[in-house]
Amino acid sequence: MSAVAPGAITLENVTLCHRDRPAVHHLSGRFEPGSLTAIVGPNGAGKSTLLAGLMGRIAPSTGRIRLPADGAGHIAYLPQQADIDRGFPVSVADVVMLGHWRRLGAWRAGGAAQRAQALDALAAVGLAGMQRRVIGELSAGQFQRVLFARLLLQDAPVILLDEPFNAVDERTTADLLALLHRWHREGRTVVAVLHDLAMVRAHFPRTLLLAREPIAWGATAEVLLPAHLQRARLQAEHWEAQAPWCAVPDQPAATMRAA
């Protein structure tokens, strides 16, 4: 895959709510083009919700999300595995070939070239030869690799990953991290929600520490300071049943999408 035009994502005073409870509260900032950012924070901090907002699945209650406007711009998304019905009788090859969707559309069948690329992607994630297996037979780690292979094929300038290393063993984690680095070298914007702070310190140059409200966003070393982490913990523990209505002024909410 060749290096692609980078994309930047800008958030302006974004609030994302579930009913009237904010999951992400007045977040502003920018994912620089070509950056490799980790989103960390305590449970319930709104990390997955933020990704959903970036994908356009949740409309912001306040503020605006600005996505890359260039023509090739689209976002590839790795969901948490629970969202996929693994009992469905499709093969590994079927799932990986879905990565060609943008090129093939809904009904054109993939040719030999596309199939070869799919096999290459499988090999890149260490699953060579597994193309005919049914996805229900795979382990969690193997299936995660399949999803990564699909991401590879999608060749998107922006890649969002929601807890990609959950329930995955060390070797798989190492292999997939190598992939993330490869995307970073190719100039794609990569954002990943993670729990393992040691991994973040070792591999991710930028971090957003989120606990409903943004605690810190910037270079990892400056974000993951004990004071920030402490504040994040306190923020998450602070959950009121009768919290007052938010008085911060907001702009009309809109998400602009690339054409």
Add this chain to the structure above:
Amino acid sequence: MNLLHRRHLLLGALALPAFVQAQDAPLQVVASFSLLADMVAQVGGPAVQVHALVGPDADAHAFTPAPADAQRLAKAGLIVVNGLGFEGWIDRLVKASGSKAPVLVASSGITLRRVAGHTDPHAWQSLVAAQRYVENIRAALVAALGTTRPAQAAAIDARAKAYTAQLAALDTRVRARLAAIPPAQRRIVTSHDAFGYLADAWGLEMRAAQGWTSAGEPSAADVARLIRQLKAQQARALFVENISDPRLVERIAREAGASVGGTLYSDALSPPGTRADSYLKLMTHNADTLLAALAPAPALAPAAAPTAAPTADNSRR
């Protein structure tokens, strides 16, 4: 002496209007079922008031009498039944009502038809036998009215004559139409057992639909058997009442090369205002339907009968 005389006169004067009224009151007649009731009404005209125990569209075999029926019988001046075992319940009902009225068996004197060891009671399906019915009814009505109302008796005679003429005319027309159809093509398969007299009178060959037992969902075996029978007997028309799905009847008939029958009325008139609400209309309709099924010819012309024949209704019910 004077007083007695005057009281008698007074009584007589008072009683006279009632007496006169009684003379003009129509004769109360109870007929066992709607067909007979219609015949009686046609013959009797304004001189009679007829009530049918088994009304239009009802089943005489399933009739359960109500107390009102017993009362009517008690008050009736004449009771008309078909006989021949058609009304199994009538004897007990008449006895229970304590009625003193004479009972006319309308079918007396006709040539009987025997089927499977017993007598077929549906004699009215033959127009020839029906004329005998009319004669019996006429005689009974005249007898019941007594000699006290000669004018009415004469009117009854006249009406009976006219009615008989209508029946005879219909019979003649049907036979004329049927003559155009060769006997070999007059075969009909039917699930009815009520048209024996009709078949005999008009020279139709009616066979029973074999083995069609259930009123529920049919099996392929039933359908196959019926088709085979239709083909083997070269039946031209199919009239089955107990196949509930009209599309299935159409299918069977089409595959066997027969035409789909319509509705044949057997034991009861249809409700007032519909196409078979009098005996004459009923027979005309049956004839039309049979003729249309046997030969695609136009319906009987309305001709002289005031109860004009409706056009042949060959559609499914």
Add this chain to the structure above:
Amino acid sequence: MTVYDALVQPFVEFGFMRRALVACLALGLSCGPVGTLLVLRRMSLAGDAMAHALLPGAAVAFLLVGLSLPAMSLGAFIAALAVAALAGGVARFTAQREDASLAGFYLIALAAGVMLISLRGNSVDLMRVLFGSILAVDDAALLLVAGVASASLLVLALVWRPLLVECFDPNFLRAVGGRGALHHQLFLVLLVANLVAGFQALGTLMAVGLLMLPAIAARCWAHGVGRLSVVAFGIATACGWGGLLLSYHFGLPSGPAIVLLAGGVYLVSLAVGPRDSLRARFITAHRHRTA
């Protein structure tokens, strides 16, 4: 009786048997994939719900036009479609699940239909007119079933992939901009069309029975959505053929015979099928691979 006499001759001799078989075949062709998808989407009871949902449409058509088969079929189609669309819409835009919303709307439709009919007077032959029987398939019904089957196959061929993805990974479909809701509604339209055609030609029992039972039984024999559809079609056709023969040779009513045969196939599949069966569960394989 030779094998030929037992298995083939009845169809040679009788036109109604041939038509019935062709109707089964046509229905099986489209019911194979549609039924398979229903089972995979956990909508196995949808067919039965639809059979009730079309009542108010037929009732309205009857009130407006009278006892006319085309009008009532059209009304039934529209009503069932409305129920499917509303149920689908509710499931998509609220937290309600698909089965709950479907149950809600079909019950409303059923009650509305019953009320409409009762207000008018006699209910008699309304449903009888609408629901046919397999032995009485005439040209119009055959054309309808065959037409719907062909159209279904065509549409399914076009939207197969997005339909599948919408089933097992709807987020991905949304991410790549495939219109999941549209494809889902399209699928529901196909379902309703197949059901209404099936009801009219074959009656409710047979239509829903042939839609669901083969697809359910197929899971014990095949994996992979394509193969499941083919196996389902095969079972549907075989049961149609076998059921008709049972009805012919043993005098059993045809509709129930076919559906019960399909049920028998299902039970046998459950017991001894190569996968997802009792045999697979309790009789362990004697050999396995090294890796």
